[in-house]
Amino acid sequence: MTTLHQPLTETELLAALRTLNRSGLRGGGRAPHKPLLLLWLVDRFAASGNSETRYEEVAEPVGRLIAQYTAAVSTPDGERAALPFRLLETELWAATDAFSQPLPEQASHRRLLDLGARGRLRPAVEELLGDRRVRDRVRTLLLAEAIGSDTGTGTGSNTGTSADTSAGSSSTLEQSVRDALPPAEHRYRQETRRVRDSRFARAVLPLYGNACAVCGFSGRIGPAPVGVEAAHVHGHADGGPDVVQNGIALCALHHALFDQGVLGLTEHLTIMVSPHFTHTGDHRGPAVTALAGLPVRLPADPGHRLAPQYVAWHTEHVFRH
Numbered sequence: 001m002t003t004l005h006q007p008l009t010e011t012e013l014l015a016a017l018r019t020l021n022r023s024g025l026r027g028g029g030r031a032p033h034k035p036l037l038l039l040w041l042v043d044r045f046a047a048s049g050n051s052e053t054r055y056e057e058v059a060e061p062v063g064r065l066i067a068q069y070t071a072a073v074s075t076p077d078g079e080r081a082a083l084p085f086r087l088l089e090t091e092l093w094a095a096t097d098a099f100s101q102p103l104p105e106q107a108s109h110r111r112l113l114d115l116g117a118r119g120r121l122r123p124a125v126e127e128l129l130g131d132r133r134v135r136d137r138v139r140t141l142l143l144a145e146a147i148g149s150d151t152g153t154g155t156g157s158n159t160g161t162s163a164d165t166s167a168g169s170s171s172t173l174e175q176s177v178r179d180a181l182p183p184a185e186h187r188y189r190q191e192t193r194r195v196r197d198s199r200f201a202r203a204v205l206p207l208y209g210n211a212c213a214v215c216g217f218s219g220r221i222g223p224a225p226v227g228v229e230a231a232h233v234h235g236h237a238d239g240g241p242d243v244v245q246n247g248i249a250l251c252a253l254h255h256a257l258f259d260q261g262v263l264g265l266t267e268h269l270t271i272m273v274s275p276h277f278t279h280t281g282d283h284r285g286p287a288v289t290a291l292a293g294l295p296v297r298l299p300a301d302p303g304h305r306l307a308p309q310y311v312a313w314h315t316e317h318v319f320r321h
């Protein structure tokens with residue numbers, strides 16, 4: 001329970017975000033600049049694992065976001081992102097010039113560009129944001145703060161803007177934030193997943209001679225296996241580990257059937273076929289049914305073979321009995 005690595009708690013972070021020093025808007029409410037910059041930074045962090053950003057990257061997208069939500073404020077476009085970049089609370093954020101020197105007070109958009117200004121959320125903040133649940137709560141709070149500042153106290157809108165509901169504005173804003181982001185978080189997840197999957201495949205496939213453990217299919221293009229995949233027995237999304245004892249080489253068809261619970265494995269590593277499986281058409285349907293009771297091909301080294309707990313998990317949670 002050491003506090004050395006956790007100098008900021010989630011509660012403290014949320015409290016700090018709720019009490020950002022924000023100027024009042026003419027029409028009522030509080031300026032959304034800081035919440036919007038923070039939203040962008042949170043997503044940047046989620047996308048790259050790092051919130052470090054150069055002012056020149058953030059100026060345009062965050063400036064545009066702010067412009068959308070502060071129609072009443074007459075800040076010149078370029079200056080919009082400069083304000084929160086300079087003024088965001090230092091307990092959350094550190095901004096400097098290119099040489100790690102403090103930024104001059106009142107630095108304009110142009111000056112920040114010239115100085116090569118950069119900033120990064122404090123490590124303690126990043127550490128908390130590493131937790132997806134915290135990140136989601138932070139996003140929700142920041143969206144509410146930004147929206148609240150826009151639709152806030154009694155705006156007798158002078159031009160015919162319709163009275164948005166909070167929820168409606170929130171989803172519009174969320175979409176705008178997403179549109180303004182460089183790489184979407186899901187793309188980062190797909191990329192890391194691809195890297196992880198290929199590492200897993202490189203470990204598992206050779207143990208099976210690069211061939212499907214069910215049918216022996218062993219396609220290649222040059223030296224690279226094609227149509228043969230490393231399947232997790234205890235699904236990765238469900239907490240199954242990337243260890244070879246949780247992996248089996250399967251061709252694309254048998255991988256799909258295994259993941260859908262059409263195929264399963266007994267504790268003796270023979271094949272089960274779901275009684276619910278039906279098929280029409282060519283010979284491949286009957287060929288699946290005929291697999292029942294056959295043993296799968298296994299790695300030569302017993303230490304690399306499927307571990308019983310993963311097989312049992314698949315039988316309980318995936319296989320359609």
Ligand SMILES: [Zn+2]
Nearest residue numbers: 212215251254
């Ligand atoms: Zn196969």
